[in-house]
Amino acid sequence: MTLNIIQKKILRLKEEKEAAILAHYYQPIEIQKVADYLGDSLELSRIAKEKVPNDIIIFAGVRFMAETASILNQDKRVLISHPESLCPMAAYLDAGMVKSYREKYPNSQVITYVNSTAAVKAESDLCCTSSNAVKIVKRAFEKEKSKIILFGPDANLADFVEQETKINLIKMPENGNCVVHSQVTKEDLLRVKQEHPDAMILVHPECVRAVRELADIVGSTAQMYKFVKESPKSVKEFIIGTEIGLLERMMEDIPEKKYYLASDKLVCYNMKKHTIEMLEHVLNNLDDNNYEVKVPKNIAKRAIVPLERMLEYS
Ligand code: SF4
Incomplete structure (x- = not known):
C-alpha cells in the first residue's frame, strides 16, 4: 500500500x-x-x-x-x-417526537436506527443498524409482550424490514430517508445494468423499494463487502448501490473484480x-x-441501554 x-x-x-x-x-x-x-x-x-x-x-x-x-x-x-x-437522516426525528409517538401508542416498543441522535436513543427500547434491523425487529416482536413497534427515522429501511419479516411497523416519521440512497432511481439502475448486463446488483436497504426490487442482494455495506469477497471466481462484475467509498474499498481489497456505481448521486457530502x-x-x-x-452523562446513561441490547441481540 x-x-x-x-x-x-x-x-x-x-x-x-x-x-x-x-x-x-x-x-x-x-x-x-x-x-x-x-x-x-x-x-x-x-x-x-x-x-x-x-x-x-x-x-x-x-x-x-x-x-x-x-x-x-x-x-x-x-x-x-x-x-x-x-447525517441529515438523524434530523428527521427528535426526542420530543418519540415521546409524542409513545403517548399515541402507549403499549409500544421503540426501535431506532443508529442513524439518530443520542437524545433519540435515550428514548428508545432498542437500536438497530442496516446489518441487523431484520433480526432485531423479529426478536423484539417474538420476545417482547408488545407487538406494536415504532420504528424510525428511515422509512425505507422500515419498508424493507416489513417486507422481510411481514411485521407491521409504525414509521416515525412517515418520510424519513437518506438523502443519498433515496435519490437512486430505478432508471439509474437500469441504465447501468444495460451497459453491464452480466453484473450482479447490490443495493443498500435505505434505497427505495423500486430500486431494491431490481437488486440481486439488498444488504448493509458490510454485508455487500462480504458477499463480493466470498463470491465465486465466475462472478466478476458488480453494480454497487451504496456510497462510493465502499466501491473504492472493494477496488483496493478485491481488485480482481469489476465495479460500477449504480448512480453518480451516491456520494455522501457529509x-x-x-x-x-x-x-x-x-x-x-x-x-x-x-x-x-x-454526550451529556444523563443522556449517555439512558442511550447506552438500547445500544447494548442491540449488541447483545445481534
Ligand atoms: S449516506 Fe450519508 S446521509 Fe445517508 S444515512 Fe449515511 S451518513 Fe446519513
Whole structure:
C-alpha cells in the first residue's frame, strides 16, 4: 500500500499519541488507508465497545457514529475529525417526537436506527443498524409482550424490514430517508445494468423499494463487502448501490473484480467533509475541545441501554 507524506505523518502521530482511528466505509479512501479499524455502523459500534484499548478515539464518520462511540466508552476521549459532519437522516426525528409517538401508542416498543441522535436513543427500547434491523425487529416482536413497534427515522429501511419479516411497523416519521440512497432511481439502475448486463446488483436497504426490487442482494455495506469477497471466481462484475467509498474499498481489497456505481448521486457530502489534512490537524490538537464529542452523562446513561441490547441481540 503506497502512502503519501500526510498519511505517513498520521501513522507516526497516532502511534506517538496512542490514539486509535475508527473510519466508516464511506470515508475518502485516503482516510480508510490510515484507519486502525474500518467498518459499517454495527461493526464500528462493536469495535468501539469491545476492541479499542486506546484512551483516545478519533472518529472519521458522521456525528451520530462518534456519539455512539462516546456513549459506549464514557471514560475515553472521543474526537471527530470534522465537527460539522452530520447525517441529515438523524434530523428527521427528535426526542420530543418519540415521546409524542409513545403517548399515541402507549403499549409500544421503540426501535431506532443508529442513524439518530443520542437524545433519540435515550428514548428508545432498542437500536438497530442496516446489518441487523431484520433480526432485531423479529426478536423484539417474538420476545417482547408488545407487538406494536415504532420504528424510525428511515422509512425505507422500515419498508424493507416489513417486507422481510411481514411485521407491521409504525414509521416515525412517515418520510424519513437518506438523502443519498433515496435519490437512486430505478432508471439509474437500469441504465447501468444495460451497459453491464452480466453484473450482479447490490443495493443498500435505505434505497427505495423500486430500486431494491431490481437488486440481486439488498444488504448493509458490510454485508455487500462480504458477499463480493466470498463470491465465486465466475462472478466478476458488480453494480454497487451504496456510497462510493465502499466501491473504492472493494477496488483496493478485491481488485480482481469489476465495479460500477449504480448512480453518480451516491456520494455522501457529509461523509466526504473529512479530509486527510483535518485528520492530521486533530492528531496535532488532541486537547482542542472543538473536536471532542461528549454526550451529556444523563443522556449517555439512558442511550447506552438500547445500544447494548442491540449488541447483545445481534
Ligand atoms: S449516506 Fe445517508 S444515512 Fe449515511 S451518513 Fe450519508 S446521509 Fe446519513
